[in-house]
Amino acid sequence: MSDIVLKEVSKSYGAVSVLDKVSMHIQSGEFIVFLGPSGCGKSTLLRMIAGLEECNDGEIFIGGERVDQLPPNQRGVAMVFQNYALYPHMTVRDNMSFGLENVKTPKAEITRRVEDAARMLEITQLLDRKPAQLSGGQRQRVAIGRAIVRDPKAFLLDEPLSNLDAGLRVRTRLELAQLHNRIKATMIFVTHDQIEAMTLATRIVVMNNKKIEQIGTPMEIYARPATRFVASFVGSPAMNFVPVAAVSDVGGKAAITFAGQQPVQTAVPVAGLPTGNLTLGIRAEAARITHDGTGIKGVADVIERLGERTLVYTKLLDGTILVAEDEGISTIQPGDNVSIALDGNAAIVFDAAGKAFHAAV
Numbered sequence: 056m057s058d059i060v061l062k063e064v065s066k067s068y069g070a071v072s073v074l075d076k077v078s079m080h081i082q083s084g085e086f087i088v089f090l091g092p093s094g095c096g097k098s099t100l101l102r103m104i105a106g107l108e109e110c111n112d113g114e115i116f117i118g119g120e121r122v123d124q125l126p127p128n129q130r131g132v133a134m135v136f137q138n139y140a141l142y143p144h145m146t147v148r149d150n151m152s153f154g155l156e157n158v159k160t161p162k163a164e165i166t167r168r169v170e171d172a173a174r175m176l177e178i179t180q181l182l183d184r185k186p187a188q189l190s191g192g193q194r195q196r197v198a199i200g201r202a203i204v205r206d207p208k209a210f211l212l213d214e215p216l217s218n219l220d221a222g223l224r225v226r227t228r229l230e231l232a233q234l235h236n237r238i239k240a241t242m243i244f245v246t247h248d249q250i251e252a253m254t255l256a257t258r259i260v261v262m263n264n265k266k267i268e269q270i271g272t273p274m275e276i277y278a279r280p281a282t283r284f285v286a287s288f289v290g291s292p293a294m295n296f297v298p299v300a301a302v303s304d305v306g307g308k309a310a311i312t313f314a315g316q317q318p319v320q321t322a323v324p325v326a327g328l329p330t331g332n333l334t335l336g337i338r339a340e341a342a343r344i345t346h347d348g349t350g351i352k353g354v355a356d357v358i359e360r361l362g363e364r365t366l367v368y369t370k371l372l373d374g375t376i377l378v379a380e381d382e383g384i385s386t387i388q389p390g391d392n393v394s395i396a397l398d399g400n401a402a403i404v405f406d407a408a409g410k411a412f413h414a415a416v
């Protein structure tokens with residue numbers, strides 16, 4: 056049992072509030088990602104779970120035990136930092152053994168655990184090197200290895216991939232997913248990179264402005280964002296947002312008109328939808344260029360050719376830019392008049408405060 060429960064955890068530095076009544080229940084064995092823009096409090100929250108920052112208010116439980124008053128070494132969690140924090144004068148083996156020696160683990164046990172972890176991470180041949188003789192990716196593995204040997208109840212990882220170059224980052228991400236599949240430990244991973252969050256998480260905690268915006272599986276977060284902030288933070292290209300000119304009720308569902316366009320039938324129930332100041336949200340893959348002149352109208356502005364598809368940044372009649380998709384081999388040129396079919400079933404409506412209204416499930 057190594058579930059982690061946060062109950063109304065708050066933090067301020069002096070008069071500045073950083074986290075406000077954050078609550079969540081992380082199941083044993085989950086891979087949880089804290090995702091949010093820089094400065095939203097992800098590291099602070101992780102460090103509070105680790106015991107490196109005090110809580111001003113609230114309670115933290117790990118494996119059923121209340122831990123928020125315990126020192127870090129009694130919480131049974133291991134932290135992996137962005138800068139690895141390896142001791143430069145020690146070998147890899149000593150870096151990995153150090154924490155266990157401190158708690159007086161028998162020597163033979165230390166050797167066994169270090170060698171098991173090294174094998175798992177494929178760094179056996181590096182055990183006698185010093186950190187300066189390792190690549191960034193190898194240092195990263197050593198930092199994870201040092202956490203594994205402690206057999207923690209949970210791994211806490213703060214942006215562990217952000218110092219790696221792009222290719223290595225993708226490989227290390229994959230390794231981390233494989234490692235989690237093998238050891239099935241509870242992991243909390245902090246990142247501001249939505250692709251890392253989408254690819255690694257069993258559930259994503261989207262944070263913004265001291266609070267949790269939404270907790271959900273990657274596809275829940277992607278397809279049914281709770282707020283406009285979540286919708287705009289996850290997904291690339293970012294979701295399109297188009298101002299709504301008028302709403303009419305067609306069989307209980309909202310038919311939505313943009314300035315000067317034909318209505319788009321959505322699956323969003325009209326009941327409960329506030330009046331005035333609405334925005335329609337739609338992803339580029341649900342906005343297809345038509346080649347028969349049907350759909351809403353605009354003028355192609357920028358064309359991005361991605362190989363398997365083409366993104367067409369289209370200026371609508373009201374000046375809004377809508378990113379639509381066309382085939383990989385697209386003949387569209389900047390300045391062309393284009394028509395776009397929107398998949399109304401994938402459309403989301405947002406009110407003025409950014410709250411999302413979805414089709415019924």
Ligand SMILES: Nc1ncnc2c1ncn2[C@@H]1O[C@H](COP(=O)(O)OP(=O)(O)O)[C@@H](O)[C@H]1O
Pocket residue numbers: 068073091092093094095096097098099100
């Ligand atoms: N020791 C500190 N003293 C004062 N403010 C801090 C301290 N640590 C972090 N903060 C502030 O708390 C906020 C959250 O920081 P942090 O948790 O590091 O964000 P993130 O990891 O999401 O980028 C930021 O506004 C940051 O400036």
Ligand SMILES: [Mg+2]
Pocket residue numbers: 097098099245
């Ligand atoms: Mg941080």
